[in-house]
Amino acid sequence: MEQTQNHEVIVTDKVTKIFDPDGIPVNALNGIDLTITSGEFTAIVGPSGSGKTTFLNIISGLDTPTEGKVWLSGKIISEMNGNELSDFRRDNIGFIFQAYNLIPVLTVEENVEYIMLLAGVSKAERHERVKKMLKAVGLEGVEDRLPTQLSGGQQQRVAIARAMVSEPTIILADEPTANLDSKTGNDLLEMMRRLNDETGMTFIFSTHDPMVMDRARRLITLRDGQVDTDETK
Amino acid sequence: MFFILFKLAWRNLLRNKRRTIIASIAIGIGLAALIFVDALMIGMTQNMIKTATASFLGDAQIHRKGYQDEQELSLTIQELDKVTAKLAKEAIVHYFTRRTFSLGMITSPANVSAVNLIGVQPSTERYLSQIDDAITKGVYFKDNDSRDIIIGTKLAENLEIGIEDRVVVTVAQSGSGELSQEGFRVSGIFHFVDEAMNSGMAFVRIKKAQQMFAIGDNVHEIAIKFTSTAYTQERELPFWKTYSQYGNEVLSWAEILPQLKIILDMSKYSKYIMGVVLFGVVIFGIINTLFMSLYERMFEFGVLRAVGTRPVGMARIILFEAGTLAIVSIAIGSIIGFGITALFAHLGLNYTGIEMMGVTIQEYIFPVLNIQQFILYPAAVFLFTIIAGLYPAWHVAKMTPVDAMRRSF
Ligand SMILES: Nc1ncnc2c1ncn2[C@@H]1O[C@H](COP(=O)(O)OP(=O)(O)OP(=O)(O)O)[C@@H](O)[C@H]1O
Ligand SMILES: [Mg+2]
Numbered sequence: 214m215e216q217t218q219n220h221e222v223i224v225t226d227k228v229t230k231i232f233d234p235d236g237i238p239v240n241a242l243n244g245i246d247l248t249i250t251s252g253e254f255t256a257i258v259g260p261s262g263s264g265k266t267t268f269l270n271i272i273s274g275l276d277t278p279t280e281g282k283v284w285l286s287g288k289i290i291s292e293m294n295g296n297e298l299s300d301f302r303r304d305n306i307g308f309i310f311q312a313y314n315l316i317p318v319l320t321v322e323e324n325v326e327y328i329m330l331l332a333g334v335s336k337a338e339r340h341e342r343v344k345k346m347l348k349a350v351g352l353e354g355v356e357d358r359l360p361t362q363l364s365g366g367q368q369q370r371v372a373i374a375r376a377m378v379s380e381p382t383i384i385l386a387d388e389p390t391a392n393l394d395s396k397t398g399n400d401l402l403e404m405m406r407r408l409n410d411e412t413g414m415t416f417i418f419s420t421h422d423p424m425v426m427d428r429a430r431r432l433i434t435l436r437d438g439q440v441d442t443d444e445t446k
Numbered sequence: 447m448f449f450i451l452f453k454l455a456w457r458n459l460l461r462n463k464r465r466t467i468i469a470s471i472a473i474g475i476g477l478a479a480l481i482f483v484d485a486l487m488i489g490m491t492q493n494m495i496k497t498a499t500a501s502f503l504g505d506a507q508i509h510r511k512g513y514q515d516e517q518e519l520s521l522t523i524q525e526l527d528k529v530t531a532k533l534a535k536e537a538i539v540h541y542f543t544r545r546t547f548s549l550g551m552i553t554s555p556a557n558v559s560a561v562n563l564i565g566v567q568p569s570t571e572r573y574l575s576q577i578d579d580a581i582t583k584g585v586y587f588k589d590n591d592s593r594d595i596i597i598g599t600k601l602a603e604n605l606e607i608g609i610e611d612r613v614v615v616t617v618a619q620s621g622s623g624e625l626s627q628e629g630f631r632v633s634g635i636f637h638f639v640d641e642a643m644n645s646g647m648a649f650v651r652i653k654k655a656q657q658m659f660a661i662g663d664n665v666h667e668i669a670i671k672f673t674s675t676a677y678t679q680e681r682e683l684p685f686w687k688t689y690s691q692y693g694n695e696v697l698s699w700a701e702i703l704p705q706l707k708i709i710l711d712m713s714k715y716s717k718y719i720m721g722v723v724l725f726g727v728v729i730f731g732i733i734n735t736l737f738m739s740l741y742e743r744m745f746e747f748g749v750l751r752a753v754g755t756r757p758v759g760m761a762r763i764i765l766f767e768a769g770t771l772a773i774v775s776i777a778i779g780s781i782i783g784f785g786i787t788a789l790f791a792h793l794g795l796n797y798t799g800i801e802m803m804g805v806t807i808q809e810y811i812f813p814v815l816n817i818q819q820f821i822l823y824p825a826a827v828f829l830f831t832i833i834a835g836l837y838p839a840w841h842v843a844k845m846t847p848v849d850a851m852r853r854s855f
Contacts, residue, residue: 270848273752275752275846275847275848276846276848295756295757296756296757296758299751299754299755299756299757299759300754300756302752302753302754303753303754303755304754308749308752308753310749310752310851313745313746313749314749315749316454316746316749316750317461317746318453318454318457318458318460318461319450319453319454319457323450323453327450327750327753328753328754330447330450331447331753331754331755331759332754333447375753
């Protein structure tokens with residue numbers, strides 16, 4: 214993916230999220246205005262409970278804001294319905310979660326090709342792309358293994374392969390390295406950064422890990438559901 | 447896409463083999479029970495129809511209209527010659543025999559008893575009833591002796607008589623009502639499972655009976671055996687009209703024994719009741735199994751949903767799992783059902799002597815297997831399973847990805 218000119222990928226306008234599970238409202242997000250540009254490699258940091266996960270969930274359409282708007286690739290996703298949102302996520306967003314990313318009963322290849330199956334990509338092309346993507350994350354030859362037969366770091370790499378295989382607009386990762394030892398976590402981040410360089414795909418991830426923060430090109434700090442600092446290196 | 451759904455379903459079921467096996471055996475046993483009960487019902491129906499028709503009734507009977515209700519001696523079949531000539535040429539009629547009846551009194555030196563005296567044609571009667579087969583002492587009708595009488599074991603016991611002993615039978619004649627008496631010699635004693643037949647029936651040659659009743663060459667009944675029992679159900683056959691002329695009427699066994707017909711019809715409902723019970727088993731078995739495995743995999747569902755599976759796609763995953771479980775259960779149930787039914791179809795079930803609605807079961811009941819049992823009931827199980835799967839499927843479909851992922855921890 215060649216990126217000649219950078220453009221706005223995500224724009225949030227006064228995004229507020231109030232959780233009210235048992236009558237006690239919790240303001241998880243308090244009016245967040247942010248713009249993410251294509252090709253960014255951005256870390257969202259902040260203390261526990263500051264709203265990182267909530268923010269990622271809302272900009273990816275997994276959750277809806279209580280107030281405010283979210284544009285992703287020029288579309289207001291905060292107003293889409295179930296099917297639209299599902300298809301939009303499938304085509305535009307790659308997810309990497311902290312752990313248990315993969316469906317344990319599906320092989321590595323099946324896990325990676327699942328989204329393409331949903332999108333109706335032909336078998337030959339699926340196979341081709343899975344192979345290419347596994348090579349890019351350094352996992353050739355594990356196509357037929359089950360996730361349980363891989364190490365934690367390998368599983369996260371498969372998750373990256375799955376997230377990137379359909380060439381989405383943006384990759385979102387909520388603490389992708391939290392379950393890995395620091396060496397493996399570092400390697401994973403290194404790889405994500407390389408892929409960001411090579412493909413120009415936009416990466417946003419949350420983290421607690423100072424080493425991981427160092428690798429980010431933009432660092433957004435949240436505190437009490439608000440943007441505290443926003444620095445581009 | 448369907449292939450991956452099937453793979454997901456199958457491998458998820460294998461994930462907890464014990465639970466899957468328990469659920470599918472439970473459903474399978476339900477299916478097997480349904481197959482067995484159906485086979486048993488068919489066997490019992492055939493048995494009862496056979497018992498009712500083969501021992502004396504025949505597949506159909508011709509009488510004068512009104513005879514069935516009044517049992518009046520003078521109500522003999524009209525245009526008998528025409529009727530019998532036609533019957534002889536009827537393609538669906540295998541055998542027919544004439545009979546005549548009257549209530550009377552039978553006397554031995556020791557005792558006296560009421561009896562239903564029946565005049566029969568020995569040569570054709572043997573094809574219509576089982577009197578010849580039921581003879582336990584003596585013989586059916588000997589040569590040409592018009593004084594032969596055949597009675598049941600119970601009657602012989604009451605009268606304290608045996609083979610070759612003499613009895614006197616008294617009946618009232620048609621028209622005049624005068625008493626007519628004849629002496630007979632017991633040539634055979636029969637025994638049916640039905641005690642009423644053993645104590646209340648006596649058979650003599652038809653010529654003799656006609657003389658005693660003073661009805662000339664007339665008869666009260668023609669009993670008919672078809673080439674196939676199935677004709678009794680085919681009401682559109684011209685046969686039923688043809689012989690309901692000249693003031694006569696022809697009735698099938700189902701009309702002669704309406705109680706039997708009712709019980710046989712009722713047995714159909716027991717199938718539906720079984721079906722409802724099975725439905726309950728399936729509903730609870732499936733819903734429980736699906737929900738258990740569903741809650742274990744919440745996070746996975748969250749991931750599947752997050753990466754772009756539509757709500758309906760999520761429901762489809764659950765329904766595929768329900769369907770796969772159904773197929774496994776059907777395989778197990780069909781094998782168990784076939785095995786048990788085939789075993790009893792071979793051994794038979796001993797219900798002899800049990801009386802149901804006036805028919806005494808005289809032979810072992812053999813369950814009857816047929817292909818329908820292995821199409822209809824499995825299809826029903828599959829359908830039930832899918833219906834049962836709708837609830838968990840709907841539950842998963844309406845879940846939001848964040849909910850699903852949060853709920854798993
Ligand atoms: N479903 C929910 N119901 C109620 N409160 C919630 C819910 N989800 C999050 N919160 C609250 O919202 C606030 C922000 O939570 P969030 O998970 O976004 O924080 P975070 O920055 O990701 O924290 P961590 O670093 O621990 O992952 C917290 O106070 C949390 O308790
Ligand atoms: Mg978090």
